[in-house]
Amino acid sequence: MRFLVLSDLHSNLEALQAVLGYARGLRYERVLVLGDVVGYGPDPNAVIEVLRGLPGLAAIRGNHDKVASGIEDGEDFNEAASAAALWTRGVLAPGNLEWLHGLPRGPLEFAPGRYLAHGTPHDEDRYLLDEGEARRSFGALSFDLCFFGHSHFPCAFTLDRERVGLQLARVEPTIFALGAGRRALVNPGSLGQPRDRNPKSSFALYDDALGSVTVYRVAYPLETTGEKIRAAGLPHALAERLRIGV
Numbered sequence: 001m002r003f004l005v006l007s008d009l010h011s012n013l014e015a016l017q018a019v020l021g022y023a024r025g026l027r028y029e030r031v032l033v034l035g036d037v038v039g040y041g042p043d044p045n046a047v048i049e050v051l052r053g054l055p056g057l058a059a060i061r062g063n064h065d066k067v068a069s070g071i072e073d074g075e076d077f078n079e080a081a082s083a084a085a086l087w088t089r090g091v092l093a094p095g096n097l098e099w100l101h102g103l104p105r106g107p108l109e110f111a112p113g114r115y116l117a118h119g120t121p122h123d124e125d126r127y128l129l130d131e132g133e134a135r136r137s138f139g140a141l142s143f144d145l146c147f148f149g150h151s152h153f154p155c156a157f158t159l160d161r162e163r164v165g166l167q168l169a170r171v172e173p174t175i176f177a178l179g180a181g182r183r184a185l186v187n188p189g190s191l192g193q194p195r196d197r198n199p200k201s202s203f204a205l206y207d208d209a210l211g212s213v214t215v216y217r218v219a220y221p222l223e224t225t226g227e228k229i230r231a232a233g234l235p236h237a238l239a240e241r242l243r244i245g246v
């Protein structure tokens, strides 16, 4: 089966449309979402409505989804993140707010031995950025493959016997081979707010028959998203960071 893997969409409708347009040729059957559907961006309702219509959707919540839906107050958020989360809470249609509020906490097992997480498998709010945190993550949960997001940085941590490795998604596309006996933690990158100095939207295709995850990058009209951010009265810095991918 082929799975489309999306993370950190952050209310970016133009990026979502570009990714779904590109992915039409990839023949996926299910869609996996790793949280942070909303926050930062200007189109929370439209993004949620598009997701709700996708086939075989399995989705978990992210920290921004918790704050925007009133589960948490976001006291640890910076000023721009907090302003956007509160703005989102105010504009969400009741049905979309309810859907967001009801997203399960990760880790979520979407297939035997395969999971979705937002931060790490053991803490949905924790960043997985280095080999030490990856080793703790491999020890915290029994899995063959776990997708994660939150850092907005496409990469794969692997565990072969006792050795933890890190592969970055530097070329377009990048293919991560899963292989027998190799455990993996894979981040598809951020669809709606990339932070690896590549402003193109990032997502992945997981093919369980081939045993591979491919990370793709797709350009989208980010100036349009930026104009919408400014028109909504959201912090202008949120538009600027989309242009440079940070």
Ligand SMILES: [Fe+2]
Binding pocket: 008, 036, 062, 064, 150, 151, 152
């Ligand atoms: Fe995020």
